Amino acid sequence: xxxxYIFTSRRxxxxxxxxxxxxxxxxxxxxxxxxxxxxxxxxxxxxSEFIDRLQVHFEKHSYNYFVVEVLETGEFIGFIGxxxxxxxxxxxxxxxxxxRLKKKAWGRGYATEGAKRCLELAFTELNLDQVIATCTRxxxxxxxxxxxxxxxxxxxxxxPKLKEYPEYEVCLCYEISKSHWSKxxx
Numbered sequence: 719x720x721x722x723y724i725f726t727s728r729r730x731x732x733x734x735x736x737x738x739x740x741x742x743x744x745x746x747x748x749x750x751x752x753x754x755x756x757x758x759x760x761x762x763x764x765x766s767e768f769i770d771r772l773q774v775h776f777e778k779h780s781y782n783y784f785v786v787e788v789l790e791t792g793e794f795i796g797f798i799g800x801x802x803x804x805x806x807x808x809x810x811x812x813x814x815x816x817x818r819l820k821k822k823a824w825g826r827g828y829a830t831e832g833a834k835r836c837l838e839l840a841f842t843e844l845n846l847d848q849v850i851a852t853c854t855r856x857x858x859x860x861x862x863x864x865x866x867x868x869x870x871x872x873x874x875x876x877x878p879k880l881k882e883y884p885e886y887e888v889c890l891c892y893e894i895s896k897s898h899w900s901k902x903x904x
Contacts, residue, residue, distance in 0.1 A: 721733065721787065721792060723787075724784065725835065725839060726789060726835075727831050727832060727834070727835035728831065729788060729789055729790070729828070729831060730786050730787065730788065730789060730795075730798075730828060730831060730832050730835070731786070731787045731788075731789050731792075732784040732785070732786055732798070732799070732832070732835070732836075733784060733785050733787070734772075734773065734776050734782070734784065734785065735769045735772050735773050735776075735782075735785055737769070739769060739785055739794065740762065740765060740766055740769060742794040743765050743768075743769065743794070743796075744760070744761075744762040744765040744766075745820075746796060746818070746820045747759060747760035747764070747765045747768075748760065748761075748762075749820065749821065751821055752818065752819075752820060752821060755853065755854045755856060755857040755860070755886070756886070757880065757882075757883040757886055772797075775801060775802070779800075779802055780844075781799060781800045781801075781839070781840075781844065782799055782800070782801060783797040783798070783799040783800070783801055783816055783817075783818075784797060784798060784799040784836075785797060786798045786819070786828070786832055788823075788828075794820075795819050795820055795822070795823035795828060796817065796818050796819035796820050796823060797816075797817065797818055797819075798815075798816070798817040798819075798828075798829065798832035798833055798835075798836055799815070799816065799817075799836055800813050800814065800815055800816075800836055800839070800840055800844075800849070801813070801814050801816060802814075803850075805877070805878050805879055806878045807875055807877075807878065807891075808873070808875070809850055809872065809873070809891055809893070810850075812848065812849075812850045813840065813844075813846055813848075813849050813850070814849070814850050814851060814852060815833055815836055815837065815840070815849050815850070815851045815867075816851065817829045817832065817833060817860070817863070824859075829860075829863045830863050830866045830867060833863055833867045834867050837849060837867060837868075837894065837899055838903070841896045841899050841900065845896075846896065847895065847896050848893055848894070848895050848896065849869075849893065849894055850872075850891055850892065850893045851864045851869055851891070851892045851893070852877070852889050852890065852891050852892070853889060853890055854886050854888070854889055854890075855874065855888045855889065855890055861890060861892075864892040865892075867894070868894050868898065868899060868902050869892035869893060869894045870892060870893060870894065870898075871890060871891070871892050872891050872892065872893050873890075873891045874888060874889070874890055874891075875888075875889055875891055876888060876889070877889045
């Protein structure tokens with residue numbers, strides 16, 4: 719079956735969500751290792767509601783945290799993409815780049831490859847001026863991806879959506895501007 723991807727990178731295909739993604743995504747969101755830097759794993763119902771929110775976001779903005787599949791096999795490996803964030807902070811509203819991959823996909827450079835491709839989308843097609851990324855202070859792997867894609871740390875902050883979870887509340891914020899990205903990718 720030929721998949722109609724919105725865009726691709728060298729090894730990955732990016733597309734919008736469908737109800738057919740629920741089982742794989744729910745399995746991934748129930749994995750304690752995958753959700754280590756989040757307050758809890760997600761139920762199938764919570765995952766379904768998350769997919770609904772991502773679909774609405776796509777309708778409104780023409781981007782979201784896209785489903786990511788390996789081009790060679792069509793295997794679902796998680797999401798990488800962009801989301802418009804409006805929670806209360808010194809750097810929002812802003813477009814955020816984020817990723818979540820299943821364990822089998824870890825350590826293969828997929829997050830970095832996909833995030834670089836999403837920055838290209840952000841700056842060349844969506845014409846954004848800046849993109850941010852956030853993670854918990856303990857999430858060293860995500861922070862490394864942020865550095866690899868050219869982002870710079872701008873602050874540590876207490877995430878307003880994590881007040882009830884003190885062990886996750888302190889987060890890092892990284893950013894990259896279109897001009898910095900253009901110099902590095904020109």
